[in-house]
Amino acid sequence: MAARVLIIGLNYSPEHTGIAPYTAGMARALREEGWDARVITGLPHYPQWRVHEGYSHRRAAHEEIDGVPVLRVPHPVPHDAGQLRRLGMEIVFGLRAATAAWGDPDAVVVVSPALFSSAIVRVRAALSRTPVIAWVQDIYTAGLTETGAASGPVARVMRGIESTFLRSCQGVVVIHDRFSDYLRREMAVPARRISTVRNWTHISQTPSVDTDELRRRFGWGAGDVVVLHTGNMGAKQDLANVAAAADVAERTGAPLRFVLVGGGHQRPQLEELARRTPRFEVLPGVDDETYAGLLRAADVLLVNERPGLKEMCVPSKLTSYFTAGRPVLAAVEAESPSAAELDAADAGIRVAPGDPEALVAGALQLHEEWIATGGVTHRGGRRYVRDVLSAGAAVRAFSTALRALLPTETTAPAAALHS
Template sequence: MSRPSPRALILGLNYPPETTGISPYTGAMARGLVHRGVIACVLTAHPHYPDWKIKPGYGQWSRNEHLAGVDVTRLLHYVPVSPKGLRRLFSELSFGARLFGRRWGRPDAIVAVSPALISSAMAAVRHQLTARKTPFVVWVQDLYALGLAETGQAPGLVIRAMSAIEGWLLRRADKVVVIHDRFAARVAQDFGVSRDRIQVIRNWTHLPPAPVVDVAATRARHQWGDRETVVLHAGNMGVKQGLSNVIAAARAANTAGEPVKFVLLGAGSELSRLKSEGADIPNLQFLAPLNDADFVSALSSADCLLVNELFGVAEMAVPSKLTSYFSAGRPVIAATDVAGITADEIRAADAGVVVPAGDPAALLDAAVSLGADPDRASQLGANGLLYCSTVLDEDSAIDQFTQLLVQLIDRDDRTTESVPRTQTIEAR
């Protein structure tokens, strides 16, 4: 008698059709597991990020979908217009409560995606009470408490509380998957998780292979001049990005008469404020989110791609936009902590230049320098493409994750009494 396919339940706040942040990775992982013979089910929220409003057509109390072989159940939760402070906390609590109250069926392994930390911790409590023999994996995309500290979004008491919750969650997981070696070191050092229970699986380039891009047509469509250096920042516009630095750099370029245009593509909680702050700057442009094809075209047609982080942000996250940037073959400017994790990634790929966070003059100088040296810009872009193909490979990452889950399930089968299970995960 053939062995039934292993079953994985993925718990996470973000899932496609959201196109930025964690969502593309969770979606690709779930689809990839299915392609490798794992029955995958996802419990998630309705799409709402980065606009912080539920996408039209969604918003039911619960909604069941079958997407690319994955059973997806969406649960309605509180989505604040301004995701800060207590509103952000209540949002995560409401999603955690929905997870806690749902039927999980009998999965062979459970994967909680963090952040959101609070809902992952509530899921861990539920797991402890009802399914503690089932392997429980925490997939860490950002370090939550460290993020609060580095962005200054919470007082010390709250940060200590979040750190205690994060440490409890990670220590009780059967395996902690992190997306960078420096994350692994922080998880071991800060939370006392033994190194043998931490596995590094890198994120990957989630965009489809780039078609031949008509750069001239794309630049004309977005009103980018042939003689100006276009510096494009794509993705979420939130507190962590510290995009007032870009506004200041654009203003300095305009004052100095430098032919540099700064473009902010995407949405986020800071968008309205940034538009107001930069309303009088002619060489600053805001673009609404684009579909995948137009997004790839925009990245490939800009002269430089920008990662900008708030002063003080150093270790909390590896910006997800980097994988897309590298795949576009354009040089990257990273305005960030020069000793931080983002700077390390740029240097590892040799795909761009690093300037200090919160220094608009240094940002402008880097843009002018790259604009004046097309050969260097081209080489840095080519280095990013090579890094994508050798280090940030999707198949390799999902193969590693699949192997991890299968090993945990096999270990569980060897050490616990066999229990008959259904052929599918019920999350309804």
């Protein structure tokens, strides 16, 4: 009988940005490898913070996505993504996931964030003596403190909860070695329980859309140097800095056009800025093929983070950026995981965050180097994806972490054992 793995996470397909593509991709790959992988997830809502059409707030529903059995449990979705409302959403999701029918899994994988739903599920697993892996995509409390959402006693309490939860799990999977170092140093998670499984690219290597046509479709002229930021529009992205850079470009005559694609709770404010800021525009989310084409149609791909972010996350957009083969500009702290990734991939340059003048200068420098060398510079991203960020390597590493938790009498899938 195939080893049974239950994956529980708030975000899943059809969401196509953030954590969801990785949870869905891993569940699908594990089933292909011979695991009996099943999923309990929430209502699709990210990054728009609005439930997708056709999904009910009132009842649980079963569906199958790419061969994976999925149970969706209902929960509230806050429209403003405030911390207290998000906490309420997590708790409701966690309670409904914990009280749903699990079957009899050999192991449970919980995806964090969301931390509180994961902690609730951990209690249910402990009662049934089911081993748990926490799959850490962001360090929850580091994010709260670095974005200013929590400090002082509140931050210490939250940190204690996260530390206790992670130390209670039989295994912890992180997406970067920097996270592993942080969990050992700051949260006393034993090193023997931590595995690093890198996120992989999930966009098409060869999109079918015509990039020249895309530029015309969105009104980008031949002389426009398009600086494209994709994904969530929230506090940690600090995208008002990008609007300020567009204003600098307008005043100085720089041929830059700053474009945001995606959604998030700060999108309305950014759309208002776009209405009064030349060279700055906000586009809606697009399908996967158009997204892959847009990355290749742009001249520079942008990661922009709030000043002070040094520990909390590795933007999932970087894997897609590297695959696109375009130069990457990162307005991030020098000590951040994003900066480390950019340097390791040799895929672009870093400038100081929160400095619109530096953002403009960096974009111009990067584009000028790219043109002067015929696109030879900053081309390491695709090689890095092939050597470090492949889906196959991620599945093998995750399978290894899962097998370590299986009861001795349970047989792991042969495909996973011999991959």
